[in-house]
Amino acid sequence: MRGVAHEVKNPLGGIRGAAQLLARELPDDSLKDYTNIIIDEVDRLRNLVDQMLGPRKLPNMADTNIHEVLERVRSVLAAEPGNNVKVMRDYDPSLPEIWGDKDQLIQAVLNVARNAKQALTEAETEHPTIYLRSRALRQFTIGNVRHRLVIMVEIEDNGPGIEKELQETMFYPMVSGRASGTGLGLSISQSIINQHHGLVECNSSPGKTIFRLLLPLEQPEAQTNVGV
Numbered sequence: 635m636r637g638v639a640h641e642v643k644n645p646l647g648g649i650r651g652a653a654q655l656l657a658r659e660l661p662d663d664s665l666k667d668y669t670n671i672i673i674d675e676v677d678r679l680r681n682l683v684d685q686m687l688g689p690r691k692l693p694n695m696a697d698t699n700i701h702e703v704l705e706r707v708r709s710v711l712a713a714e715p716g717n718n719v720k721v722m723r724d725y726d727p728s729l730p731e732i733w734g735d736k737d738q739l740i741q742a743v744l745n746v747a748r749n750a751k752q753a754l755t756e757a758e759t760e761h762p763t764i765y766l767r768s769r770a771l772r773q774f775t776i777g778n779v780r781h782r783l784v785i786m787v788e789i790e791d792n793g794p795g796i797e798k799e800l801q802e803t804m805f806y807p808m809v810s811g812r813a814s815g816t817g818l819g820l821s822i823s824q825s826i827i828n829q830h831h832g833l834v835e836c837n838s839s840p841g842k843t844i845f846r847l848l849l850p851l852e853q854p855e856a857q858t859n860v861g862v
Contacts, residue, residue: 643683650676671713674706678737693735693829700732700785700849701725703739704766707747711764714748716755721747724767732785732849734830739849742826743787745819746845750791753843757794765790776833776848784832787847796838804836823847 650673657669708721747764754762767788774784804820824834832849
């Protein structure tokens with residue numbers, strides 16, 4: 635992981651600088667939305683790589699709007715190749731803010747959604763579609779802790795599905811079902827959600843794969859009083 639982190643960090647400064655230069659030369663200000671996404675994503679990746687290279691750090695927790703996280707993921711997917719993949723939103727606007735690290739949560743959702751997009755593209759799925767969904771679950775147990783309210787994020791696609799043999803190991807580092815995959819994305823996503831005292835689940839069959847990211851609403855210090 636440290637070796638991968640070094641390889642990722644080396645070109646980030648060049649990518650950021652090139653995006654800034656490109657933004658200055660663009661004739662239309664509306665096109666700067668794309669260069670801003672590049673710059674923001676480089677900054678987020680640099681922060682994540684710094685955490686991988688340095689001592690283990692706790693997430694930078696703060697009140698976070700989960701829909702801002704999902705909208706950033708949607709923007710990134712739209713800016714990447716493969717625009718034939720449709721990304722649909724199905725949000726519950728009444729959801730409260732959660733206690734989390736916004737950058738890390740973006741990374742966790744993006745890793746899953748990007749895997750879905752790549753699977754749809756490689757399988758040449760007809761009418762390829764990804765659904766980003768948010769819901770609330772009440773009285774839900776994660777591990778041995780029962781939570782009054784859990785925020786559920788679902789990333790669903792209509793691709794070929796994940797082979798049963800791979801489903802048992804897909805969260806392990808360096809395990810990938812794609813020849814070009816690194817096998818790090820889902821492992822990192824699971825680690826991030828675990829740091830948020832949450833859970834990642836997956837159900838997959840041909841034509842429908844759903845990843846569920848379950849995040850407790852309460853801050854950790856409040857969880858000890860749940861059920862008392």
